[in-house]
Amino acid sequence: MENWLVKRAKLDPDKIALILEHADFTFGELNSTVQAFAGKLYTSGIRKNDPVALFSDNCFNGYVAILALQQLGARTIFLDTELPLETLTYQVNDCQPKTILISDSAHTDEIVKINWDKVFMSEVLSMNGNLDYQPVSEYPTEEIASVFYTPSADKNDTGVMLTYGNYFYSAMGTSLNLGINKRDVWVLSLPTFNIPGFSIIMRSLIYGISVYLIDGFDINLINKILINERATIISLTPPLLRELLNGLPRGQRYNEHFRCVFLGTGLIDSWTVLRCNMLDIPVLQTYGMTETTANISALNFNDAEIKSGSCGQPFFTTQIRITNINQDNVGCIEVKSPTVALGYLNKDELFQSRFTEDGFFKTGDVGYLDDDNFLYLKGRQADLIYIADKIVYPEEVENVFRSVNGIKDICVVGTKSRAGKTVPIAYLTLRDNAFLTSANLADFGKHNLLNYQVPMEYRQIDEFPRSTNGKILRNRLVDLEYKVI
The missing domain is CATH 3.30.300.30 (ANL, C-terminal domain)
Structure with a gap:
């Protein structure tokens, strides 16, 4: 596939790509900014297939850095900025990055203590761009785009390797379910160093839609945007949704273009659903995990009321089945999809152990499918x-x-x-x-x-x-x- 950012800048150069609190960037402007930053990263020595650890919050420079690393064909390893030193040290030693690229606005107290080559984005910005730099022309479907660390059964965090093909099929499944169109504007309030947040960046390039970038979960700012701006979709988790509702000014409603809360990571309680219904806030519960490139099933607008509590039907790109069904008619959720990760970094044996003989991935979650093939999540098997x-x-x-x-x-x-x-x-x-x-x-x-x-x-x-x-x-x-x- 042709370089997604370059392609989108050709197709929609004047379409708004990124909305910040005090500035907007079109796809053409974003591409120019990203290419300039990528040229400076090239000067710093980063090349195609280099593993680069990114330590950044949801700031503008971090957003640009993510896309710039993709222009170079580097493998981006996302580090959670809230992790303790011990966990960060383990992850860095495990992934062995060429360098750690650090946002100046992130909480850097822990990351600076790690004895590893590192560079701050402000240092990169002060460099001259290399005249030999050219963005990669294509994104091969099997090429690793990112690595996200997730807790593992062996007590050590595990790096999940996701490809451009994973992201493309994930975006296709989400689009077919939600009916994404060019008028949609997605609010990115989840951390970009987690798969649900980063996936929104990738969807923006694939769909050609705008993204509101929120640095930190600022409840007042997010509610202000959802009330007064033309935001149509926001991705949230149940705890964050409850916080947002608690901070919504009395008597206020979200803007007339708002379409839904795209909800992931756990079950939503009936009281929160009732509050959303009273406020005319559609909630589409989803199901997915890092290893499946985020969502692989979700409720759609037509089924949201009659199938409340469900995570919807599997996306067109995904098969879901239930095995080892217990006395409650609940069993293990297994998945087959082109969105399943390429593998675990340095843990191939562990990754292969997650598959059945006929190629289904064992998620570790339990639930059931009703007669209409709607998925209901009951929790983690280990819990x-x-x-x-x-x-x-x-x-x-x-x-x-x-x-x-x-x-x-x-x-x-x-x-x-x-x-x-x-x-x-x-x-x-x-x-x-x-x-x-x-x-x-x-x-x-x-x-x-x-x-x-x-x-x-x-x-x-x-x-x-x-x-x-x-x-x-x-x-x-x-x-x-x-x-x-």
Whole structure:
């Protein structure tokens, strides 16, 4: 495929590509800016197929750097700017980049401590462009475009290698489902160093649509854009959606062109769905993961009401099946799709172990398909709580409790009781001035859940450990101080 940015600049040179708080860039202007930056990166010594680690927030220079590295044909390895030094050090040693390219606006306290060749973007900008530089002419479908690190079963983060072909088929599946058109404007508030955020950049080039770039999850700014500007789509996770709704000024509605919240990373609770319905905010729940290049199924507009709670049907480019079905008619979600990653960096054996004999990828999630082939997600297989012959699906329990006034957020995990039996335990954060007791919560649980689903203990904590997309990190809860309420 022809270089996507160069191609888009030829097709739509005057179309707005990127919208910042105080400036807009057309595809022609963006291409010129990116090529100038790529020439300076070429001067710094970066060449085709070089692995380059990128440490950047959602700033303009970071956006340009992502596209500039693609012009050089480099492999971009995305580093999460919120990671502790130990994890960053492991990832850098694992991927062995030629250099680490750092945004001057990112939180650099940890990354500067790593003993590795690194360069700040301000240093690159001060260089002269190399006259010999030429952008790559094509993006081969099997060429690695990016590497994203994701938690792995072996306790060490794993680099997921995604190709240009992965991104193209992902964009095609999303477009066929949502009916993307040139008038769409996608709000990019998720971090670009995670696959859901970065995928929006790739879709912009493929579709020729505009992107609002938000640096940091600024609730007031995002709501202001969704109310007053011509934004049509925003990608969010359930926790971020709840924050956005809590910050929406009373009586306000999003602009008349707004089409949907494209929701990923976990289940959404019924109370949040109800709030969105009352505010005329369409929510399209999706399903996907880093290894599948983000979304591989999603609700569409026609089915959003009648199939509420579903992640929609598999995209046209994707097959999904359910295996090892248990007594609840829930089983393991397996996928076959051209969006499945090329492999794991330095862990080929682990990657191959994720496939069945007939080529389906084992996602590690559980759910079911209804009679109309709509997917319903029940959670991660590793998070399920087994109590005798019963199974507790933690996210279901959490979503029931989120309707309780005073609960800010909740996470349910299984732990061993003194008698050696596995029981569900709830970790909670409470709103200011909330007064809730274990007796209150247990009584609520007994009226809304089956007995074995009701948590045996309620532990109040100050704050949940979260990933940068808002997802609670369950495996870190056991290390937190708590108070039994």
